[in-house]
Amino acid sequence: MPVDLTTRFTGLDFVNPFILASAPPTESKRKILKAFEAGWGGVVTKTIGLHPVENVAGPKTIYQRTSDVKPYVSRMKRPDTVSHSSWNWELISDQPLEQWLPDLEEIKTTYPDRMVIASIMAGAGGEVEMDNWRKLAQACVGVGCDALELNMSCPHMDRKDMGAHIANDEEIITGILQAVTSAVDVPIWVKLTPASSSVVDGAGAAYAAGASAISLCNTFPSLPLLDPETLKFEVEVDGLVTSGGLGGLAILNQALQRVSDISRAFPDQQISGIGGIRGFREAFNFIAHGAGNLQICTAAMEEKGSGGVGVKLIQELKDDLGEYLRRKGHSSIEEFRGIARERIVEHSKVRRKSDDYNGGYAESA
Numbered sequence: 001m002p003v004d005l006t007t008r009f010t011g012l013d014f015v016n017p018f019i020l021a022s023a024p025p026t027e028s029k030r031k032i033l034k035a036f037e038a039g040w041g042g043v044v045t046k047t048i049g050l051h052p053v054e055n056v057a058g059p060k061t062i063y064q065r066t067s068d069v070k071p072y073v074s075r076m077k078r079p080d081t082v083s084h085s086s087w088n089w090e091l092i093s094d095q096p097l098e099q100w101l102p103d104l105e106e107i108k109t110t111y112p113d114r115m116v117i118a119s120i121m122a123g124a125g126g127e128v129e130m131d132n133w134r135k136l137a138q139a140c141v142g143v144g145c146d147a148l149e150l151n152m153s154c155p156h157m158d159r160k161d162m163g164a165h166i167a168n169d170e171e172i173i174t175g176i177l178q179a180v181t182s183a184v185d186v187p188i189w190v191k192l193t194p195a196s197s198s199v200v201d202g203a204g205a206a207y208a209a210g211a212s213a214i215s216l217c218n219t220f221p222s223l224p225l226l227d228p229e230t231l232k233f234e235v236e237v238d239g240l241v242t243s244g245g246l247g248g249l250a251i252l253n254q255a256l257q258r259v260s261d262i263s264r265a266f267p268d269q270q271i272s273g274i275g276g277i278r279g280f281r282e283a284f285n286f287i288a289h290g291a292g293n294l295q296i297c298t299a300a301m302e303e304k305g306s307g308g309v310g311v312k313l314i315q316e317l318k319d320d321l322g323e324y325l326r327r328k329g330h331s332s333i334e335e336f337r338g339i340a341r342e343r344i345v346e347h348s349k350v351r352r353k354s355d356d357y358n359g360g361y362a363e364s365a
Contacts, residue, residue, distance in 0.1 A: 042115030219245025252276025263290025
């Protein structure tokens with residue numbers, strides 16, 4: 001008997017909780033339509049902006065692999081390796097808003113039961129930029145987008161008033177949300193950078209200002225590897241490189257920590273979990289730590305023959321989730337969402353070998 005995978009998240013009904021994250025898999029109408037045909041429950045579009053965008057003059061994304069025979073991480077193709085991570089320094093969509101709008105309308109008309117979340121980005125440099133946020137929001141919602149995701153997490157932006165550069169500033173987060181929520185009436189997701197010790201504070205500011213959900217983790221700021229023989233970076237332009245984003249399995253455990261931190265701080269709020277999902281086991285862990293929605297990128301991009309949208313992957317995810325729900329007698333993921341929360345404690349709360357351990361302090365005289 002088929003299991004109903006319908007999931008309600010931020011007031012929207014998803015046919016299943018698996019969506020493609022804002023990245024190359026969602027960079028065009030063609031790819032998004034193919035993703036929906038394959039069975040994905042939703043997409044977050046590649047981030048749409050109003051400022052000029054031009055990528056670096058070289059590869060934008062690499063995939064790094066490792067093995068137990070030669071256990072080093074490298075993009076170098078060699079036998080008996082498995083996926084370790086992706087690394088990219090790709091910027092947001094270079095497709096202009098005017099091109100996106102009719103595409104988004106066609107996508108939503110073709111698949112009215114699938115959720116289309118438009119990722120948008122503008123700057124933080126005054127009222128002109130706040131107007132840009134409002135313009136982007138109104139335009140995307142006007143053609144049928146079901147929700148918006150505000151990109152405050154991209155780790156490699158030229159401008160210092162965009163992306164991860166602004167995600168530590170609670171005043172900026174609040175101001176942007178006030179601008180967007182005053183312009184549209186749809187769920188607003190805020191994608192925060194994980195590279196901050198104050199991500200919980202940033203999430204709190206976002207929720208307080210009207211965010212329906214926090215999306216995390218985006219890729220972690222990082223550098224590609226340097227080859228010891230050639231002294232070349234594994235991706236570079238004219239011998240130079242800058243910060244890019246590390247994603248894939250390599251960030252799974254760190255992503256779970258960030259999701260757990262926010263879920264425990266705000267147990268009544270919603271989280272879209274991202275970072276290292278390759279199958280049901282990883283997705284399960286995000287749900288167990290409080291996520292109600294799962295975003296996937298690297299695994300979909302790496303799947304051969306799928307055009308970068310994870311045609312086989314989404315079927316596997318749906319089948320494995322359905323089988324788990326059936327086997328455990330659950331009617332939805334809500335029945336096990338957040339089950340790990342109460343088992344995450346301060347280090348001092350974990351039992352020690354001796355009963356008289358004094359929490360790292362010397363016995364008082």
